Amino acid sequence: MAALISSLSSCASMSFGRVLPTESHPRRSSIDSLAIRAAAPSSVEQDSSIKKPNGTRVLSVHLAAVTAAALLFGSSPYPGIAEDTSVNFKQYYGTAASASSYGGYGGNVSKRDTAEYVYDVPEGWKERLISKVEKGTNGTDSEFFNPRRKSEKVYVTFLAGFRKLAARDSVLGNLALSDVSLQDIIASADSIESSERTSPSGQVYYDFEIDSPASHALISVTCAKNKLYAHFVNAPSNDWSKDAPVLRHIHQSFATVGSSPLETVL
Numbered sequence: 347m348a349a350l351i352s353s354l355s356s357c358a359s360m361s362f363g364r365v366l367p368t369e370s371h372p373r374r375s376s377i378d379s380l381a382i383r384a385a386a387p388s389s390v391e392q393d394s395s396i397k398k399p400n401g402t403r404v405l406s407v408h409l410a411a412v413t414a415a416a417l418l419f420g421s422s423p424y425p426g427i428a429e430d431t432s433v434n435f436k437q438y439y440g441t442a443a444s445a446s447s448y449g450g451y452g453g454n455v456s457k458r459d460t461a462e463y464v465y466d467v468p469e470g471w472k473e474r475l476i477s478k479v480e481k482g483t484n485g486t487d488s489e490f491f492n493p494r495r496k497s498e499k500v501y502v503t504f505l506a507g508f509r510k511l512a513a514r515d516s517v518l519g520n521l522a523l524s525d526v527s528l529q530d531i532i533a534s535a536d537s538i539e540s541s542e543r544t545s546p547s548g549q550v551y552y553d554f555e556i557d558s559p560a561s562h563a564l565i566s567v568t569c570a571k572n573k574l575y576a577h578f579v580n581a582p583s584n585d586w587s588k589d590a591p592v593l594r595h596i597h598q599s600f601a602t603v604g605s606s607p608l609e610t611v612l
Contacts, residue, residue: 433592435466435599438488442504442573445482463502463575466599468492468592474499484524497561498581498589500596508574514540514552517567521576528578534558549602562586564597575602 439461467490474489481487489501503525511517518540522528532538539555554565564579577600579593586593 433595434469435595436469437464437599438467438490439464440488440502442487442502442575444506445478461603462571462573463577463600463602465500465502465577465601466596467500468596471500492589495582495585495589498585498593500577500579502578502600503576505574506572508569509572511550511552511567511569511574514542517552518554518565521565521567527580528563531556531558531561531563531580534560545601547604549604553597557583559583562593564593566597566600568602570602570604 439457440463441457441460442462443460470493471490472493474491476486476489485503485505487502487504489499491497491499503521512520518532518538522532535556535558537557541553543551543553545551549568549570552567554563554567556563556565561580561582566577568575577597579597581589581593
């Protein structure tokens with residue numbers, strides 16, 4: 347009997363010596379399993395007569411495709427993760443001159459000396475000259491656009507007679523009264539986000555981000571020198587997904603003079 351028990355015990359050891367881990371063993375995640383496979387081939391992989399599971403081959407093809415996409419586009423295959431560091435910017439000086447004193451561009455007066463606000467403009471963007479009529483009707487003071495995608499632009503409007511900002515939830519609607527394109531974006535918006543920030547110098551800004559099926563808009567609003575300034579960055583939705591880091595940089599660079607250092611004139 348003892349010999350029989352010993353024989354059965356030996357068979358059991360031989361039969362279950364390679365048993366797979368049960369619930370009492372800690373499970374490895376799928377990522378850990380892939381790492382182990384890459385580091386040390388399993389007994390199944392070492393046997394060339396046994397085919398590898400289809401899942402491994404499909405996963406390898408997927409990872410190869412993702413890697414190829416990253417190499418092809420020179421950045422992460424997922425949009426918006428990495429900023430485009432190849433873009434250079436110049437600081438623009440806005441004078442916010444009234445329509446009555448409108449005299450075109452040029453002259454002996456330096457824009458830097460008379461600037462009331464500044465923002466960064468990507469090199470290569472073109473300035474659109476603002477007419478006296480446009481300045482007098484909706485307060486547009488400056489505008490630049492991307493010549494490759496002309497609907498991608500930045501512009502500033504100002505209105506005199508405002509000593510301080512109104513309630514944040516009413517400012518956006520008031521701006522839209524004189525801006526038809528802004529009315530359209532708001533009317534079709536999927537989401538509108540707003541926030542308030544204060545610069546190191548104490549200047550208060552309202553920031554808005556509007557996402558609609560047709561376009562994306564970033565807006566900053568502030569009051570200084572008895573004027574209300576509104577800085578707009580607009581782009582069609584398709585272009586926004588391509589140039590979001592650059593457009594956000596333009597948006598974040600806007601400041602009234604006194605709250606931002608002045609750089610070389612644009």
